[in-house]
Amino acid sequence: MRPMSIIRFLLCLFIMPPAAGYAADGFTFRFIRLPGHVQNTIIHEATADSHGLLWFYNTTGLHRYDGNQVLTFDLVSKPSIHHNSINRLVIDRQDNIWLGTRIGLVKFDTRKWATTVYSPAAGEKNRYANTVIKAISAGSDSSIYLATEDSRLYRVSGKRLQVVMDFKNAAVWPRGDKNITLIAEPLKDQIWVLHNGRLHKIRRNGNGYTKESSYPMPEIAGDITPQTIFHPSGKIVFYAAQSGIYLFDPATGRTTLLPAAVQPDNEKKGRPKLLLLPSGQIAIFYNEQALFLYDINTCRLTASDDNLIENFRHNHVTFMSNQGQKIFFSYDKGIAEVTLQHSPFRNLLQTASHETASHSVRSIYAAAGGSLYISSYKEGFFRLDPDGKKTPISNAFVYRILPWKKDSLLLATEGSGLQWFHTGTQRMQPAAGDTSVLHYATALVRENDSLVWAGTYKGAFLYHSRTGVITTPDIGPVAQQLRDSKVNDILIAGNRRYFATVSGLYVYTPATGFLQRLLPETPADVFNCLQLVNGLLWAGTNGRGLYCIDSAGQIVREYNTRNGLAGNNVYTLAAQGQTIIAGTDQGMSVISEQRREIRSYSRIDNLPADEFNHAAIFVYADRLYMGTLNGITTFTMPELEQYRQSAIQPQVCFTSFATGNRDGLKYDYRLPYRSTPSLTVTPDINFFSLSFGSADQYAALLNYYYRLSASTPWQEIGQKHEISIAGISPGNYTVEVAMRRPGENNIQPVLQIPLTVQPAFYVTWWFRLAVLAATGGLIWLFFRYRMAQLLKEQQLRTQIAGDLHDEIGSTLTRIYYQADMLSMKPDDRHAIQKIADSSKEALGVMSDMVWSIDSRFDTAADLVSRIKDFLRKTEEELDIDCSIKITGNHHARPLSQMIRQNFLQVFKEAVNNAARHAGSPAMTVNIHFAGDMTLEVSNPAAGNTDRIRQYQGGQGIYYMQLRTARMKGRLDIVQEEDTFTLRLTVPL
Known part of the structure; x- marks a missing residue:
C-alpha cells in the first residue's frame, strides 16, 4: 500500500468516519505572525517558557516574542548574548535561557536580566574547538548538562563547569557522529547520552557519575540520530538513519521496528522528527507529508488529516517542541503552532497559511455516502470525499444547492442561471426554458414537486421545473420594490411566502396573490436569512441582529450583541428543535428558546473563522455543516451540548513596564519572571504603560478590560494588549486585567499586579509638616520683626523727643533768658540780635527733624x-x-x-x-x-x-x-x- 493511501486509510479510520463518530480531540493550526525582520528567516528551536512567551534563535541572535513585539538579543543588546552563533537552546524550570554557542555556554538569567558565559576550555590551547557546544539538557533537578565538540560531558556546578565523563576514547562506529549529540535525564539520576550513534546510560550518585550501561545494537550500526524520545514508561523510540523508526526496551534489550506506515520513504517523506506529547503519545512528523501519533502502551497509530499537513506545504520544518497541549514548529519562514484541543467543531478545507488563499464556502450539500458537494470562491464547485480527495466539477459559482431527487440537485449559480447536477454522472446541464431572468440566482426553495421559488438580484420568481415557465408575484403596492431588490432568502411557512431582501422583509399570500412589506414602520433593513421556530419568524439582519416576529407581523423579541449574540450581522440560520443556530460576522451563537439563553462560539473554540457566509449551511441527519470565510465547520448538537468553553483558558502574563519622563522611555521586561511582581512609579515619571500578552493564539482573540481598584469600573481596551496611564494620583493601587470571550457579556479577571505611585516630595506628609512648621516660624519671625520695628519706631520717637527737648528746649531757654535780660535793658540791640539768631537756629533744627521723618521726602x-x-x-x-x-x-x-x-x-x-x-x-x-x-x-x-x-x-x-x-x-x-x-x- 502506498504511503499516502495508508494515511488516507488511517484518516478514515480514526479521524473522519462519515456522518458520525467524530473524535473528541482535534488539531488546530496557525502560523504565528512575527515582525518582518524575523518572519522571513530560518528559525531554530522555537519553544515557550512557563509563561507562554516564545523564545527562538536565528542567525541574528536570540529572540523573545510575547504576542506583541519581538525582543532581540545579540552582541550589542542589553544584556548581550556574547555570540550570535547559537546552535542549542534550553529553558529550565526557573525560566533561565541556556544557549549553546561557539564560545561556550551562555546563561540568560531572566530574573536579573543578565547573561553569564561558562567556558569549558579555559586555559587550554585549542580553546576554540573545545568551546563549541553540541548538546544541552536540563535535568530533573534543574541541573544543566552540556557536551562539547571534544566529546566531553559537563554539568554546571555553581559558577564553573564540572566534567562528568569523557567519551573521547569510547569505541566508535564508522558511520556514527563522533560527538555527543543528545543528553537526557528521563528519570532522576539516570542520564542518557547519545555518542557516535550509540546510547549510554550514566548513573548519578551525589556529585559522582558512573557509566552504568552501553547499548551497541549492532543491527543499528551506530545510526541512532538525536531524533530520540525517552518515554515515561522507560521505553525509547528513536530514528536510525539507515533503517527506520524503532521502539527499544532497555529492560529486555529488545528492539522493534515500528509499523510501516510511519517508516520513512526517502523518495517522499524524508527524515522524521519525533516529539513526546504531554498525553504520552509520540508525534512523528514528516515535512509536507504527514503527522502521526503513536501510543507506546497500546501500539495504536493515528494520522492527522490532510488539512493539517496542507499548512506545511512548501514550509520546511527545522525543529519541533511541545509546551502543554501545544506543538511549536520552527520552519524556514517563521513559526507555526499546532494545538491538541478538545472541541465539538471539526473543520474541513481550513488553511492557516498566509501564502495560500482560503476556501470561502458559499454552499454545501452532504450526500448519503459521506461526500460533500461544495462551492467556494477558491475552487468553484467540487466534491470532497471522506478520505480528503477533491474532485473538481465546474468553475461555476454555486450560490445555493437544492436537493431534488435521490441523484439530482438543482443549483443556483451566479452567471450561469439554474443548473441540474446529476450525482451519478457528475454532470451539470442547464434547467429547461428561458431562464435569463434567473441568470444570477441567489436563493432556492421548493414549492412543490414542480415549482421552485428562485431569488435573484432583481426580485423573486416562481419557476416550473418541467415547463420552464416563470411567474412573479405582482399584486400589491410594493411589488416594484421587490422587483428592484436582491433576494437573500425565501421561506415557505403555511400559506405565506417570506422574502428576505436588501430593502426589507416581504410576505406573499398565494391564496390572495397579495404582496406586502412587513415592519413598514422600521427602517428598510437588510434581511439575510429566515427560519420558522415555534410559530415565530426568525429574521437575521445586517447590523441589527435577530428579529423574532409573530403572525401579526410584530417584533416580539430582539437578539443582538447587547444580550449575548456573537455579532449583529446574521448571515445564516438553522433550527434544531427549539434551538436556533445563527452564523454571524463575529462567530456562531446557539439560542435555546426553552432555556432562554445564548451561547456563542468563535475561533477560540476552534471555529475556522469568525465570519460565516450567507446561506452556507446544510443539515444532514443530526450533523450541521456551516460554511465560513475559511472552510467548513461541522458538529452535532449533542457534541455541542457536552462542550464546556471554560476548558480553554488562554495564557497571558504581564510582559513589560515602560516609564517615560524628560529623559525618554525606559523598559522593564522582567515582569513575567519576578517571584513577587510589583510596579513602582517614582515622582519623576510623567506617564507609564503596562503591556501584557502571550504567544498563545487564543490570547489575541479576546477583548480586554482593566481597572486600578475594585471600586472603579472596568475600562475597555478591546484587543489591545497595552495599558497607558498618565496623571494618576499618588497612592497604592492594584492593576487588574480581565478578558471577555466573543459573544459573552461576562468578563473574567486574569491578571493583577500591585502598583505604587510615589508622591512628589512637596505632597508628602513630612513636607507638609515642614511647610506648616516653616509657616509658623515665618509668622513668629514676622511678629518679632514687627515688634522690633515698633520698638525702633518707639526709640525713634523717644530720640526725636529727646532731640527736640535738647535742641529746641535749650534754644528756647536761651531765648527766654535773652528776652528777660532785654526787658531790663530795652535799648540793647545786641541782645535783640541774639534772640533773632536763636529763634532762627531753632527753626532750622525743627525743619531738619520734621524733614527727616516725613515719608513724602x-x-x-x-x-x-x-x-x-x-x-x-x-x-x-x-x-x-x-x-x-x-x-x-x-x-x-x-x-x-x-x-x-x-x-x-x-x-x-x-x-x-x-x-x-x-x-x-x-x-x-x-x-x-x-x-x-x-x-x-x-x-x-x-x-x-x-x-x-x-x-x-x-x-x-x-x-x-x-x-x-x-x-x-x-x-x-x-x-x-x-x-x-x-x-x-x-x-x-
Missing part, C-alpha cells in the same frame, strides 16, 4: 534738594564759595528714612568741618549715585580760621562715624598736603 531727589539748600545757606552765612556736582540717576530713586536722616547729618557735619579748616574761600562737594551713594567734601587746608563760627564741639568726627555705621557705610577722612577731603560711601 523718601527719595534721593529730596535729599539732593535739601543738601543744596543747606550748602547755599552755608555760603551766605560763612561767606565762602561752594561748588556742588551731582552725577548718576537719582531723580526717582527711593531712600529709607534712616539713610536720609543720617546722610544729611553727616553731610552737614562734613561741610562744617570743611568750612572750619578752609584755607581759601573755596569748597567742592561731589555726590555720585550708582550701586552706592558716594559723598566727597574737600577744600584747601590752611591755618586761617578767623572767619569760622564756632557752631560745633569736638565730637563731630565721632558722631559722623556713628551715623555711618547705622547706614552700614564707610567713612574716610584724608588730609594730603594742602587738601582736606572727607569721603562717605553708603550702599543702596
Whole structure:
C-alpha cells in the first residue's frame, strides 16, 4: 500500500468516519505572525517558557516574542548574548535561557536580566574547538548538562563547569557522529547520552557519575540520530538513519521496528522528527507529508488529516517542541503552532497559511455516502470525499444547492442561471426554458414537486421545473420594490411566502396573490436569512441582529450583541428543535428558546473563522455543516451540548513596564519572571504603560478590560494588549486585567499586579509638616520683626523727643533768658540780635527733624534738594564759595528714612568741618549715585580760621562715624598736603 493511501486509510479510520463518530480531540493550526525582520528567516528551536512567551534563535541572535513585539538579543543588546552563533537552546524550570554557542555556554538569567558565559576550555590551547557546544539538557533537578565538540560531558556546578565523563576514547562506529549529540535525564539520576550513534546510560550518585550501561545494537550500526524520545514508561523510540523508526526496551534489550506506515520513504517523506506529547503519545512528523501519533502502551497509530499537513506545504520544518497541549514548529519562514484541543467543531478545507488563499464556502450539500458537494470562491464547485480527495466539477459559482431527487440537485449559480447536477454522472446541464431572468440566482426553495421559488438580484420568481415557465408575484403596492431588490432568502411557512431582501422583509399570500412589506414602520433593513421556530419568524439582519416576529407581523423579541449574540450581522440560520443556530460576522451563537439563553462560539473554540457566509449551511441527519470565510465547520448538537468553553483558558502574563519622563522611555521586561511582581512609579515619571500578552493564539482573540481598584469600573481596551496611564494620583493601587470571550457579556479577571505611585516630595506628609512648621516660624519671625520695628519706631520717637527737648528746649531757654535780660535793658540791640539768631537756629533744627521723618521726602531727589539748600545757606552765612556736582540717576530713586536722616547729618557735619579748616574761600562737594551713594567734601587746608563760627564741639568726627555705621557705610577722612577731603560711601 502506498504511503499516502495508508494515511488516507488511517484518516478514515480514526479521524473522519462519515456522518458520525467524530473524535473528541482535534488539531488546530496557525502560523504565528512575527515582525518582518524575523518572519522571513530560518528559525531554530522555537519553544515557550512557563509563561507562554516564545523564545527562538536565528542567525541574528536570540529572540523573545510575547504576542506583541519581538525582543532581540545579540552582541550589542542589553544584556548581550556574547555570540550570535547559537546552535542549542534550553529553558529550565526557573525560566533561565541556556544557549549553546561557539564560545561556550551562555546563561540568560531572566530574573536579573543578565547573561553569564561558562567556558569549558579555559586555559587550554585549542580553546576554540573545545568551546563549541553540541548538546544541552536540563535535568530533573534543574541541573544543566552540556557536551562539547571534544566529546566531553559537563554539568554546571555553581559558577564553573564540572566534567562528568569523557567519551573521547569510547569505541566508535564508522558511520556514527563522533560527538555527543543528545543528553537526557528521563528519570532522576539516570542520564542518557547519545555518542557516535550509540546510547549510554550514566548513573548519578551525589556529585559522582558512573557509566552504568552501553547499548551497541549492532543491527543499528551506530545510526541512532538525536531524533530520540525517552518515554515515561522507560521505553525509547528513536530514528536510525539507515533503517527506520524503532521502539527499544532497555529492560529486555529488545528492539522493534515500528509499523510501516510511519517508516520513512526517502523518495517522499524524508527524515522524521519525533516529539513526546504531554498525553504520552509520540508525534512523528514528516515535512509536507504527514503527522502521526503513536501510543507506546497500546501500539495504536493515528494520522492527522490532510488539512493539517496542507499548512506545511512548501514550509520546511527545522525543529519541533511541545509546551502543554501545544506543538511549536520552527520552519524556514517563521513559526507555526499546532494545538491538541478538545472541541465539538471539526473543520474541513481550513488553511492557516498566509501564502495560500482560503476556501470561502458559499454552499454545501452532504450526500448519503459521506461526500460533500461544495462551492467556494477558491475552487468553484467540487466534491470532497471522506478520505480528503477533491474532485473538481465546474468553475461555476454555486450560490445555493437544492436537493431534488435521490441523484439530482438543482443549483443556483451566479452567471450561469439554474443548473441540474446529476450525482451519478457528475454532470451539470442547464434547467429547461428561458431562464435569463434567473441568470444570477441567489436563493432556492421548493414549492412543490414542480415549482421552485428562485431569488435573484432583481426580485423573486416562481419557476416550473418541467415547463420552464416563470411567474412573479405582482399584486400589491410594493411589488416594484421587490422587483428592484436582491433576494437573500425565501421561506415557505403555511400559506405565506417570506422574502428576505436588501430593502426589507416581504410576505406573499398565494391564496390572495397579495404582496406586502412587513415592519413598514422600521427602517428598510437588510434581511439575510429566515427560519420558522415555534410559530415565530426568525429574521437575521445586517447590523441589527435577530428579529423574532409573530403572525401579526410584530417584533416580539430582539437578539443582538447587547444580550449575548456573537455579532449583529446574521448571515445564516438553522433550527434544531427549539434551538436556533445563527452564523454571524463575529462567530456562531446557539439560542435555546426553552432555556432562554445564548451561547456563542468563535475561533477560540476552534471555529475556522469568525465570519460565516450567507446561506452556507446544510443539515444532514443530526450533523450541521456551516460554511465560513475559511472552510467548513461541522458538529452535532449533542457534541455541542457536552462542550464546556471554560476548558480553554488562554495564557497571558504581564510582559513589560515602560516609564517615560524628560529623559525618554525606559523598559522593564522582567515582569513575567519576578517571584513577587510589583510596579513602582517614582515622582519623576510623567506617564507609564503596562503591556501584557502571550504567544498563545487564543490570547489575541479576546477583548480586554482593566481597572486600578475594585471600586472603579472596568475600562475597555478591546484587543489591545497595552495599558497607558498618565496623571494618576499618588497612592497604592492594584492593576487588574480581565478578558471577555466573543459573544459573552461576562468578563473574567486574569491578571493583577500591585502598583505604587510615589508622591512628589512637596505632597508628602513630612513636607507638609515642614511647610506648616516653616509657616509658623515665618509668622513668629514676622511678629518679632514687627515688634522690633515698633520698638525702633518707639526709640525713634523717644530720640526725636529727646532731640527736640535738647535742641529746641535749650534754644528756647536761651531765648527766654535773652528776652528777660532785654526787658531790663530795652535799648540793647545786641541782645535783640541774639534772640533773632536763636529763634532762627531753632527753626532750622525743627525743619531738619520734621524733614527727616516725613515719608513724602523718601527719595534721593529730596535729599539732593535739601543738601543744596543747606550748602547755599552755608555760603551766605560763612561767606565762602561752594561748588556742588551731582552725577548718576537719582531723580526717582527711593531712600529709607534712616539713610536720609543720617546722610544729611553727616553731610552737614562734613561741610562744617570743611568750612572750619578752609584755607581759601573755596569748597567742592561731589555726590555720585550708582550701586552706592558716594559723598566727597574737600577744600584747601590752611591755618586761617578767623572767619569760622564756632557752631560745633569736638565730637563731630565721632558722631559722623556713628551715623555711618547705622547706614552700614564707610567713612574716610584724608588730609594730603594742602587738601582736606572727607569721603562717605553708603550702599543702596
